[in-house]
Amino acid sequence: MGGQVSGNPIQGQEREAAGVNDGxxxxxxxxxxxxxxxxxLGPQEMLDRAKELGLDAVAVTEHSVTRGAQIAYEMGLEQxxxxxxxxxxxxxxxxxxxxxxxxxxxxxxxxxELMEEVRAKDAVAIIAHPARGYWGxxxxxxxxxxxxxxQAVRLVETHNGQNTREANSAAAEIREELSVPGTGGSDAHNxxxxxxxxxxFERRFSTEEELIDELKAGRCFxxxxxxxxxxxx
Ligand SMILES: [Zn+2]
Ligand SMILES: [Zn+2]
Numbered sequence: 001m002g003g004q005v006s007g008n009p010i011q012g013q014e015r016e017a018a019g020v021n022d023g024x025x026x027x028x029x030x031x032x033x034x035x036x037x038x039x040x041l042g043p044q045e046m047l048d049r050a051k052e053l054g055l056d057a058v059a060v061t062e063h064s065v066t067r068g069a070q071i072a073y074e075m076g077l078e079q080x081x082x083x084x085x086x087x088x089x090x091x092x093x094x095x096x097x098x099x100x101x102x103x104x105x106x107x108x109x110x111x112x113e114l115m116e117e118v119r120a121k122d123a124v125a126i127i128a129h130p131a132r133g134y135w136g137x138x139x140x141x142x143x144x145x146x147x148x149x150x151q152a153v154r155l156v157e158t159h160n161g162q163n164t165r166e167a168n169s170a171a172a173e174i175r176e177e178l179s180v181p182g183t184g185g186s187d188a189h190n191x192x193x194x195x196x197x198x199x200x201f202e203r204r205f206s207t208e209e210e211l212i213d214e215l216k217a218g219r220c221f222x223x224x225x226x227x228x229x230x231x232x233x
Contacts, residue, residue: 010025010054018231023201023204024056024200024201024203024204025198025201026056026057026058026059026199027184027199028058028157028185028198029086029161029183029184030060030185030186030187031062031187031188032060032068032071034067034068034071035063035065035067040189043071046194047072047075047076047081049195050081053194055198057082057083058076058083058084059084060085061087061088061097061185063090064087064089064090064104064109065105066101070085073085084099088128089109089114090105090107090137091110092109092110093111093141093146094134094136095128095136096111096126096128097183098123098124099123100121100123100209101118101121102123122212126153126183127145127149127150128160128187129160129162129171129187130145130157130170130174131144131167144174150180154178155180155181155218156174156178156182156183157171157183159183159184159185159224160185160186160197161193161197183222184197184222185222196226197224198222198228199220201219202220203219
């Protein structure tokens, strides 16, 4: 199974107009009701909505556990739709999205220990919503995530669907100042959120290894889906 979307409604000239060309559009931050109890989004309705919007893939990133992502990944395999298995780790400092961890994370993980694990496993980390009111659920870092964390990760979620426009603009400024790559994801907790923000990748791919490589290489950027011509929410 190639992981390509069959019947993608956004094709040819429309993709070109949107600047997507040979790349792909991925919602890189979604919570489903299978593991994130704060979410009402079922995996099938997530897949249906992603296909309807013309997304090329999604990533399920539950809070500190992988089960929901695994369920959605298997459903995606059966339906020929790419689902990447990520995780949003609650660290003692703030929220970090990781791909390639290969298992659950400690709830309330130590930030530095998580980063060591990320390095040891050749995984990739992204600072989630760095400029939301508070970076993490401990509310330790009001406003903006600290420089120490930004420097350690050097990959920033500039577009988060649950953020205000102002918080996303501030995140985009942080990314620019650091000259690091950015990503986007809806942070969906219900079906209406899916696809609001996305990551545009320069290349097409379907494996998690490739996703990690593309993120590390910074061949991507975050955006609102509505800002990509031809795509409609
Ligand atoms: Zn979060
Ligand atoms: Zn989240």
